[in-house]
Amino acid sequence: MKTQAAELETVQQAMKQTKDKRMHERYQAVSLFLQGYTYAQITKIVGRNEKTVGEYVRAYRKNGLEGLVRRASPGAPHKLTPEQEKELIKTVVHSLPVDVGFTARHNWTLALIVSFVEQKWQKKYTLRGMSRLLSSLGLSYSKATYTLAQGDAVKQAAFREETFPALKKD
Structure with a gap:
């Protein structure tokens, strides 16, 4: 079993290495807790409520640093079967x-x-x-687009390259 000083060192090391702002916040909350701060004090520092801070600490106590890793939210259940x-x-x-x-x-x-x-x-x-x-469901939605069936390619190129750029400048 790690000493509290060793735990604190591990959490602070993880906090320094992460580039994820939310993970940094979780590590910081646990680090502050390990340093003896109360939940009320931690909430003022990290800007979360006491329930959230308590969840971070419980997750850390139960599973260590792995317990602080954010999981994908499952989202709402589908309405259709x-x-x-x-x-x-x-x-x-x-x-x-x-x-x-x-x-x-x-x-x-x-x-x-x-x-x-x-x-x-x-x-x-x-x-x-x-x-x-x-x-x-693997389907994609796209709006219908329309193209000229009998468009003159030469006239279209001239419009794109000469007429349209001139109109944009005004």
Whole structure:
């Protein structure tokens, strides 16, 4: 078992080596605790509440420096079941909005997908939430872009190189 001085040295060494601001804060809180500061004093120094400081100290006591390492937050649970997610993927990839009762004929939009999910499974999503869900399901959303089918390449190059730069200067 390490002495308190050895523990303090280990924590301070870790604090000096980290480039992560949040890890530095955790190491600092534990370092101050090992030096005899109270939770109330530590909260004023590191700018966290006593509950948070206590969690840092408990995590350190239980698992050492490894206990202070930040873990990925699991986030909120999905609103749709795995089966519903599979059906959503199948619908968006293999069907058009008109095929499932929408007036839009050609393209799925985030708003249409949100409406589809709400009608089909009574689950509400924001546009940003739906974008994140689609991303987690391996789908990507992109806005439709339009190109001229019969564009004159020479005229387009002249516009890009001569006309447009002249317009930007004004």
